[in-house]
Amino acid sequence: MEVTMEEHGTTTEGSQLAPQPKMEKEMSAYDKMQQSRTSVEAIVANMLSIKKENKPKSELRELVTQMFLNFVTLRQANRSILLEEDHVKAETEGAKAPVDFTTLQLHNLMYEKNHYVKAIKACKDFKSKHPDIELVLEEEFFRDAPEEIKSSVISNDNAHNLTLKRLNFELFQRKELCKLHEKLEQQKKSLLEIIANRKKFLSSLPSHLKSLKKASLPVQNQLGVLHTKKLKQHHSAELLPPPLYVIYSQFLAQKEAFGENIDLEIIGSVKDAQVYARQQANKDTGISTNLESSKMEDDAPEEEDDGQRRRKRPKKVPSKENLDQAGLYQAHPLKIILHIHDDDASDPKSAKLITLKFEYVLKLNVVCVGIEGSHEGPENNILCNLFPDDTGFELPHQSAKVCVGDALAFDEKRTLRPYKWAQHLAGIDF
Known part of the structure; x- marks a missing residue:
């Protein structure tokens, strides 16, 4: 009876736990899984209770069958869930x-948008060379531009079209200027060749002129036109010291203005005069030079004026020979020769009355004059006392006397004397 009751009870429980077919069709897969889980938990609980109570194993078989059925239901629900998931x-x-x-279309549109934005920004940030180009004014453009450029239509915008046409006109002008530049360069090249040929001719011209002058000397002497001699004399006059140049210019002006029967001649070393002129130029500009010769040096002893100190030795008076050796009487390399002819003579060149020689003493800054070729004493000289108290034995100014020292008289051995009228004639007034 117990077994029957248990079996009946078990059957009843199994019938209660087993899912009904109608409900399975109506229930969803998730509900089936929930119901099967509940049934499995109940079956497991019954199986544990049977084992604890040591009931017969026949009851377990029915429970195992029910559990397998629930497992099948779980697999069916799982399959339905997977199929639904795939769907x-x-x-x-x-x-x-x-x-x-x-x-994808949105990304393409965004890419195109970014591309257009970058292109617009590049166009806005673009700096054209047009503002730096100085275009001609509109009035000049309409006046000077060719008709082809003015009538062309490049853009629909009038202002932009006008600017483009002005730029084309600027390009046209620059091309024309480039052509003109090439033409001028060719002309310059040809002119440089002509100049080089002419320079070559001019460089060889002095030798030809020199030979021509040399060949024309007999003709000049025959005609009495001494052009070459005068030209050479004028070049030598440029090297004269200022006092002698004043005398030379005054005599030359006297001859040309009044037709005086006199002749001027410059004698001496031109090279030494050039050296002296360079030395004076260097001294005036403050440039140190080593071109001073021993002849131009001032070796005169300097005298110290010290009132508080006595000299143990008596003061030496330099003799005239020492003065000459010291270079005080050194004259300029160039001298002037003045020939005075007789106006009444038929041949003026043969009737020479007197010949005067002028020289300039550098250290004493005086002009000396004497008769060329005269052997008479200074007192018998025609130039002595030509003016009152002008014998030529004394130095004409104080600075020369200081240079000479106690020897106030001029050297009597020298035939050329420093007359006062000669200083006045040379422009040296004291």
Whole structure:
């Protein structure tokens, strides 16, 4: 009876735990899984209670069968869930395709937008060379531009079209200037060749002129036109010291203005005069030079004026020989010769009355004059006392006397004397 009751009870419980077919059709897979889980938990609880109570194993078989059925139901529900998941995935993929296509179109549009934005920014930031080009004014453009440029239509915008036409006109002008530049360069090249040939001719011209002058000397002497001699004399006159140049210019002006029967001649070393002129130029500009010769040096002893100190030795008076050796009477390399002819003679050149020689003493800054070729004493000289108290024995100014010292008289051995009228004639007034 117990077994029957237990079996009946078990059957009853199994019938209660077993799912009904109608409900399975109506229930969803998730509900089936929940119901099967509940049934499995109940069966496991019954099996544990049977083992604890040591009931017969026949009851366990029915429970195992019920558990297997629940497992089958679980697998069926799991399969249904997986199929439903695959169906949902397929639907999702089908719905995702248009979204991906739309997203791709959106990215393409965004890329195009960024490209256009960058292009617009580059156009806005572009700096043209047009502002730096100085275009001609509009009035000059309409007046001077060719008709082809003025009538051309490059853009629909009038202002932009006018600017482009002005730029084309600027390009046209620059091309014309380039052509003109090439033409002028060719002319310059040809002119440089002509100049080089003429320079070559001019460099050889002095030798030809020199030979021509030399060949024309007999003709000049025959005609009495001493052009070459005068030209050479004028070049030598440029090297004269200022006092002698004043005398030379006054005599030359007297001859040309009044037709005086006199002749001027400059004698001496031109090279030494050039050296002296360079030395004076260097001294005036403050440039140190080593061109001073021993003849131009001032070796005169300097005298110290010290009132507080006595000299142990008596003061030496330099003799005239020492003065001459010291270079005080050194004259300029060039001298002037004045020939005075007789106006009444038929041949003026043969009737020479007197010949005067002028020289300039450098250290004493005086002009000396004497009769060329005269052997008479200074007191019998015609130039002595030509003016009152002008014998030529004394130095004419104080600075020369200081240079000479106590020897106030001029050297009597010298035939050329420093007359006062000669200083006045040379422009040396004291």
